Amino acid sequence: MNSTIQTLLNHKTIRSYQSTPISNEILSTLLEVASRTATSSGMQQASIIHVKNQEKKDIIAKVCKQDYVAKAPILFIFVVDQHRNHHIALEVSQKAEQTYDVDRFFQGFTDASLMAQSVVTAAESLGLGTTYLGAIHNDDETVIKTLNLPKLTYPVVGLLIGYADVQPTLKPRLDVSMRVFEDEYVSHKEYMPHIKSLDEAMMSYVDTRNPGKTMPPFSKQVSERMNYANALRLKMGQNIMKQGFSFNLDE
Secondary structure, three states, X not given: OOHHHHHHHOOOEOOOEOOOOOOHHHHHHHHHHHHOOOOHHHOOOEEEEEOOOHHHHHHHHHHHOOHHHHOOOEEEEEEEEOHHHHHHHHHHHOOOOOOOEHHXXXXXXXXXXXXXXXXXXXXXXXXXXXXXXXXXXXXXXXHHHHOOOOOOEEEEEEEEEEOEOOOOOOOOOOOHHHOOOOXXXXXXXXXXXXXXXXXXXXXXOEOOOOOXXXXXXXXXXXXXXXXXXXXXXXXXHHHHHHOOOEOOOOO
16 A cells, blocks of 8 residues: 555544644645646636635635634635636637536536545645535635636635644545445445444544534434535525526526
């Protein structure tokens, strides 16, 4: 086992960071890693907003409902970015007829996701801690306004980076056999027998957000999540279309 695989297997979500700043050299390295990430058709359809302004960080922390977001040394927001290529095409041929469609949106979404994972792997290999922020979608409209995102862009995921101030244990995961199939999807009539060991393991796991308290069984977490909806998140599709993308819903 090499050090890269060991880093990946040891991934943990870090929600408390030291005040130690990240050197410009490390920052430049992480951004270079991001720029070298695989990208659909070589079109480089994602960008990063490095949020440094404290007022903007405070707003995003409020959206995420997590105070530590405002305190982390580095806050990146990865975005779908068809805005740039749209304007390049206009400058070259005076038309850009296919930059609005759902295919281009998901190409950019995938590019942004891959870029984020490359940065996480690089950061953790350098001894840094990371936290993904899917919670930016709690109010994507506010994030769009705060970052002044133009048409044909959309926030995909946030990422915190810094030196860890906590050392959480590895969080239990589903067995690989439950998530990796051969040739075709495998559906079970009953899932509870297959996740019994995970339920038991989860009940002994202590989340850093709740010191001293163990988590409920995985099955209960799933049930609660599948029966809860954030009203603002239900508007994500509408806000994506407001950003200029078309899902061709009426075709």
